[in-house]
Amino acid sequence: MLKKRTIQVVFLILFLLITVSVSLIYGSKSISLTTVLDTFIHFDTENMDHLIVRTSRLPRVLGALLIGAFLAVSGALMQGITRNFLASPSIMGVSDGSVFVITLCLIFLPNVAPTMMIIYSLIGSAFGAILVFSIARLLPGGMTPLTLAILGTILGTFLNGLSQALATYFQVSQNISFWYNARLHQMDPTLIKLAIPFAIFGLILAFTIARYINIVSLGDDTAQGLGINVILIKSLAMLSVVILTGISVAIAGKIAFIGLIIPHIARFLVGQNYKRIIPFSCIFGGLFLAWSDIISRYINHPFETPIGVVTAIFGVPFFLYLIHKKGGRSF
Template sequence: MRLKIPISILILCSSPIAFVLIVLLSILYGAKDINFETVWEAFFHFDPENVNHQIVIHSRLPRAIGALLIGIFLAISGSIMQGMTRNYLASPSILGVSDGSVFAITLCMIFMPDASSLSMIIFSLLGSAIAVGFVFGVASLMPNGMSPVRMAIIGTIIGTFLSSISAALSTYFQVSQNISFWYNARLHQMDPFLIKLAIPFAIVGIIMALYISKSLTILSLGEEVSVSLGQKTVLVKALAMASTVILTGISVALAGNIGFVGLIIPHITRFLIGIDYRWVIPCAGVLGGIFLALSDILSRFLNYPFETPIGVVTSLIGVPFFLYLIYKRGGGTYA
């Protein structure tokens, strides 16, 4: 009798191996190929005078780790948003949450040019929170505003508005050169110190997401079902939004605005393992990290030896996926 291993267990158990392989590929390949022997020496016999060792440790390793972490954060955020709102189009980029973070960072760079890295993270979190409140506030005031397509339209409009204001302010105050990092999502400029600062915030956000995962499964079945089972929906939604704000905010602070990861990955995860969010959230995190890290590697070869912005790669996959969802689902919820 053959033992059938659940796909969720398979994904989680194989994730360490997958992460190590992807990090290794990310370090080895780029505008300048570096052989495995050099990588090994850089890790275990680092020579500060060796340019290749410097590239491995101070450029490609932080970039690979950053891509994995951001993919994890955005995929979990998207899963939470889709489960909480029962909106198959919900994601940090489409609902304007990422644009809120960029807007807040723009203000920080204008009025606090000497702000620390921690201050940038705090401002990014505040921007995410403001954008979330704005989108859901406007949607709740409009007739049928919580429907998937209408909420996506509202989020896109508010996100575009915040992005336009950010661009105008950065041009007026002549900081557009400095702020361009957050518009173009340049993973190759990943700051290792910022990654270390972001880890404690990420741990809090992920713990909150896992804590409400069971309640999120019930909530994704509908508000009435959730209330009838005695669930405190207000508390669950508050924790869900707090987790989303934290994970999205630190993602933008680390590498700028990256779209569609939080839209695509939750759908793929639910297709593979079902709608139990106790498994969807961790598995989406794993798949999101793999997806963004592989997209980053692909971005180096689309226009070799020049790099293509990571946002272009995710959009090439995300835009058709977005249109497909609208075509197949119309205006209904996914559950």
């Protein structure tokens, strides 16, 4: 078993290095591996290739790895605590709440500091999640997987529509377009650095409660019978989701389907234990978004294709497959 895990870790490290290398080398302009390595050893501020690698492609691939990891972990947590195979930040209104509050922020606080932008995005994530789940509880059968997904999609569309209407009225549509159509090549490295402390807290929280998610995913009655404080665990899980989704939206805008797809892949590969699902979702999510970003550079080369187009190519068929395969049933 130890040998198998060692091989898995070595393979993942190698694949991660390959992912980073490919992302740094290929784009609208190809840069040789030798030049990329030289960028980190003998950085020359007058060399355009060095500047592209250090100021654009490196933040881009690091941001993609981090955001993919955050969204995948968020999806795994949401699926575990709700026992809903369709749960994810982009479907349950969490991401849309972030974009809505960021829109308000850019309208009424146009000169807000980057740190406060992250805070407002976190507030928006919490608002979106509370709105969807509160209304779901008021509806008959509102917490069933399919109904909750439909409700989340409707409310998310409403928040998006309201955001765009406000952005148009107050003439900030161009400023807010980044958050509607995520573009990883336009990420602000400063925001990534500021988001790291929030991310560490959110991930530690997710890993800490992973073993309790195993029990909560069996059902509230069973978990309570085993002495688990269900409300506390679900609250901590949603806090982690709000943090990880909020900083992801603040950094790169709304990116859909990663939180839906990756936890299912991790569950298929490592089983039903959330102590393994969550860390593997973290790894697979980062790699998935990084490779989606690489693919996005070549769909309409040499022009950039929004990353949401690539994730939708994989996500929409997967979403329809889950509905067809599982119907309205919970896990």
